[in-house]
Amino acid sequence: MKDVAQIAGVSVSTVSRVINNNIPVDKETRLKVEEAIRQLRYKPNLLAKGLRLRSGGIIGLVVPEIIHQTFVNFIHYVEESVVDSGFELILGNTHGDPEKEERFIDSLIRRNVDGIIFSRVSDQSRVLNILEKTNIPIVIIDRFLENENIPSIVLDNYKAGLLAGQHLVQYHHRKIACITGPLNIALSRERLKGFKAALSEAGAILPDDFIYEGDFKFESGLAAVEKFLSDEIEMTAIWAQNDMMAIGALKVLNQHGIQVPEDISLMGMDNISSSEMITPALTTITQPFQEMCQKAVNVIINRKGKKELAPSRIVLEPSLIIRDSTCPLLRESVC
Amino acid sequence: MKDVAQIAGVSVSTVSRVINNNIPVDKETRLKVEEAIRQLRYKPNLLAKGLRLRSGGIIGLVVPEIIHQTFVNFIHYVEESVVDSGFELILGNTHGDPEKEERFIDSLIRRNVDGIIFSRVSDQSRVLNILEKTNIPIVIIDRFLENENIPSIVLDNYKAGLLAGQHLVQYHHRKIACITGPLNIALSRERLKGFKAALSEAGAILPDDFIYEGDFKFESGLAAVEKFLSDEIEMTAIWAQNDMMAIGALKVLNQHGIQVPEDISLMGMDNISSSEMITPALTTITQPFQEMCQKAVNVIINRKGKKELAPSRIVLEPSLIIRDSTCPLLRESVC
DNA sequence: TTGTAAGCGTTATCAT
């Protein structure tokens, strides 16, 4: 920068003004400076700028896992929004470990990040307390926090369950099994609640042995159906609370020669890419990932500078995608 | 830092020495300083450090795409290695656009990054030239560059083709179709070359109409089989150069009532997670992603500081995973 | 409109 100033025959402050062009600079001097910049291939250093401005030009994204479609979606769309807003993205994988969470957050703070987006903070983590002391904008995505006054972006999971239930009920199913996520996670409970509501609205009930508590992984989809079958549960449809488990369920149904959707209708949730690639393509519930991520970044950018955080909870809507894995239940059981 | 020094009754330089503990400090002073640090909850600022040291503590990862299993693997394992080595990861998605590549690289440079890992630079990009002028360690992953003396980590794609071919040949297949990636990409050509070599070793040939040039996407798997079938190609096996296309192929085969593997054996490559979830589980070729990423980070760390880059090409080996989608071809055509 | 100079928070050199 000094060199640029020298060559252009001006002072460094003028160079700075040209670069940031927030303060009026004479046209001619500007041209001289720009020429010098080109000539020297000068690139302003971002660390120096960040140090001075107390703003690193960086947004941190914290995920508990990377190889998992949901988080891949977050990474993808958050990166997009972050870059669109002129920042860069630092990515950290915590493996759900509070200690790693803390270490990562710590270094983000020390980098003067402009904001932090968390997806699924672990409950035991102290990071939120740590962060409340700083005034770094922060937003939680995809995770409902009871008592925190921290902005968050969540899906209406009750609605998701409702949509799933309504779809199956509308197809005349009454004996429906459900494979849930871990029930100590609020989102699984919400989905289940909505699902039950849809059934009971149609006069159907969901007995306990029609519910299998999975963990959102493929294997628990397998296990769920094994269990249903060995218990001789008579069901005409299954809803798995995510596609991964639905795909597991499908695998076991196939193995037992049970046709989907002819014998049993099956639906999932998330609309992961495999869900439309498998046969039959999966009926599913989709989440507005892109919108969630954009809002998350916006919350951060809007809150920048403002001392007081206006804690907000933005709730977004899921929607139904009907494909080939569900079909109306007929007397003749023909699709 | 000044505050810490004040409270501990020492100078800032001493505080610095305590923190970095590279230079001997009296035990007692050290304790005093550490106490002061705790008391003030002092966290050294990484931007200032990076500015001073010309080393941002950051490694950049450049990918052309995020929602794609291969790059998800890279992101996952690179993040892991980067963090293990005490750095942080900045992630940039270029969408294969040379201009975005350039912008991203530019800001990495301006952040004094300690290294850059590229997966699949676009050929037209000028970034490599730009980077050659700096002495930022850089390594290319998963992409063979002809004339560059830049370190790279690649898979032995010829070997991958060979393995695929040998497996099918060993199962007595002779009429085998192949769905390739874009043939303007070296890696697709290498795979094809290896594949052909395996076939011809067994006295089989691969006629041109048994080859379909895809683009590694699901849809091109669909299109390929449609083409084969409408051309009435008589094949007993298909190799798709990645799992995505194999899954597409499977879908169309299913739609036409063709059983895999009873009627046609099918194999893919990459070992993406869906490949073992679908029915039948896909026989595939797997890449040592974790090792590739670790090596990439190591190359960067080893090269740091050294002026002269020792251009290296590290070649890693693929391996075969036999699952349910391929079976030996028998006279009776029973599996 | 432009220049001067202080300061952002470190580390490294040089004395002591």
Add this chain to the structure above:
DNA sequence: ATGATAACGCTTACAA
């Protein structure tokens, strides 16, 4: 072993 100080490269009062 420790302290004073310059420097890293930028922005921004303040002065001119």
